Amino acid sequence: MKFQADLGVNFCGIRFGNPFCLSSSPVGNHAEMCARAYDAGWGGIVYKTLGLEKSFKVIMPSPRLSVYNYGDKRFIGLQNAEQITDRPIRENIRDIAWLKKHYPHKVLISSIMGYVDEDWIELAKMSEDAGADMLELNFSCPQMAHKSAGHRVGQDFLAVAAFTEVVKKASKLPVMAKMTPNITNMVPVALAAKQGGADAISAINTIKAITDIDIENFTPLPNIHGHSSATGFSGPSVKPVAMRFVSDLYNSKPLGLPISAVGGIETWIDALHFLLLGATNLQVTTGILRYGYRIVEDMIEGLSDYMLERNIKSLNEIIGKSSRKIVDPSEFVTRFQVVSVIDDAKCIGCGQCYISCQDGANQAVKFDTLTRKASVDEERCIGCLLCKHVCPVWDCISINLNFHFYIHFHSISRKLRSKN
């Protein structure tokens, strides 16, 4: 019996042992860190974005992080004001060369950011000479102190096309353009990158956001000596937005480029979601900031078991499987209406469904204060599922169609039941 599915993917002609990569960020800051990431099992690394200090000297603000908390749940999103690398280019290039020498079978993608054509050319050539397998063009860092870099470039179609073209001419390496989500529609920018010759698109970079404010001194956080800024937001909170952009890119017929997905990946289920929406490659930072490189073990094992259980031989069989089910709301089939069904045996009598239905839906849930049981008036139920989503017992409320909202929870609990 096989215990490990083949997680290998071919992305821009490069073979990845598994699709899991570090995204360009502090998690891939230098050789020693990257080596440990490779050892932990990551299939590839997008090295921390290189820049030329002669063009722009990066000085990091301090403190640079703030988190978004919800109730007792901390860190459901992370705000980061960190820019591209502040290490000298020589050291970084030396590190990349060392990594390729010691980990020849692992993929190393060099992320670069220039300010003028010459910068892009120089960085691309240096990376190629150092042995990088691929280039990622950082058109999307939302907190560069430089006025004509990062996401400002990523919002400018012409600049994206022009810089991509410059790099493609300078280097033989495959080129991936990293998109900013700080834009209404990502597809035109991706198309501009394609026009410039890009071989792939990575999305999303972080979302400009404000996570917190100190209500005593009115200073938003992180408080950088009395000021703050809307800077890059990442982590589980941004995953829904990232999924939307990845789906947009995959569903764009004129684009047709492979996608490396970034945004809130922590578990194999997150990873699977992005694969199903069309990503071939996956990148992670915030999950590592929070839990360390080790999380890749569970992503590999979990995704592998998922494939073995369903006899999926290659990830190619499932990539994009869900994206074609994403349609315009005008295409919905509205002939069917569903109603909620409450499992009496599982109802613990808290009445949250009742309160939410009363104040936020169609007053269809009834609550018997004597028996402390909720029930649904099918005549009134509009099948919105609010009750199901507020219920503290995840499998108590269902609908009268075979539909699952916590797909992993349900598939696991179904599996457990079948064992008994």
Add this chain to the structure above:
Amino acid sequence: MKLPVNPEKIVQFKGMREPLSLQAVIKESNRCLLCFDAPCSEGCPAGTDPAKFIRQIKFYNYKGAARTIRNNNILGSVCAFVCPVEKLCEKKCSIKALEDPINISGLQRFASEYGQRFEIEPPAQSLKSEGRIAIIGGGPAGMGCASALAKMDYEVTVFERENLTGGVPRWNIPGFRLPEEALVYDVKNLISQGVEIRHKSPVETPEAVTNLLAEGYDSVFISSGLSVAFKLDMLNGYSNVTDYITFLRKVKFGNESLNLKNKNVAIIGGGSVAIDSAVSAKACGANKVYLISLEHLSELPADKEEINLARIMDIIFKSGSQITGVVENENGLSGLTGIETDWIEPGKFIPLNARQISGTEFRINIDLVVQAIGTKPGNEIMILAKGLKTIGKGIIEVNEDFETNIPGVFAGGDVVNGGATVVQAVGEGKKAAQSIDNFLKNRRTSK
């Protein structure tokens, strides 16, 4: 998510549990399901409304939570420490179907202490007067009634026998269980409502209640509690035999601290006050402390928390046992003899139903015996008003509105229920206040 008790603090008679940290408070309040028609609020005899104050805590409205507790329960700070929550609010907590109940007392304590620390405005004093009410006894029932009446614009005078307000929580609940500041704060709130408390004013002369009504009080509420402890005949006359009321008060307020070093103490009884006495004795340095009760361990009236506390303090449980005699020496009582017992008829926890098991006789060396086998009202109760109806061991008979057989005279708390919790007494006081208001309004309209 209850914090463990700290035995070192018990020995110092200081709060045995640390307060929940803000982090723990946020975590705990976020576990709450915010039920509709919440069972926790249903389970509070005093109507403290935990569902509301937990919701307020969850939404960071800490002062609002403090106001809810204080406005609903004049002994809200005290109750946070002394309520047997597992039998009340936490009993039907919905989340018990999934995990541990919400630590309601911990959250109540947090909110109450937050209100104290950040000085929420004191409760308002009414300037109107709907009538004058006399309350006999400034314990939990009297305080609950006084507070509720003051809110309904009555002028209230509390006649308190002692020099301090509070009743049982003041005199008999040990410091490791209830820190003094909690009661002090609650009493301060009562006073700021405009309630007059006359200390050292016992009401115990014949016809005293009748006289109060004649003096112009529109109604009287009797909440004089239980002041006389039951005693076993065989233990009469020994200088080293006492009862829990005397013992706990001496431990708390004795001029010289009670030194029980290297002494063996026997507590007779299995209720909350027996455990408090046992733990107090141990905290005073006692060598061996025995808790002798007819009930077996699982049948003890004390709640699980208390039994656990006794275990932590190495109290020796002689449960399912009976005292059969006294061992004497030249100093008087020097030991007890006893025997293990069983119930003749299951589930009937009275001495007459106990059957001795031969061959299980035991003898223990004892330097002090504390009897904690129940209390009754003082004899003065029956003569406070002509014909005041009492039942059983002398407790006052009332109807469901806490009205006695004498019109205008109401009663509540231990003197009516025979001894229950602080929160129960507050609740009875509140309900009686409502009845008094109804009674006076009816009388006015019928005039």
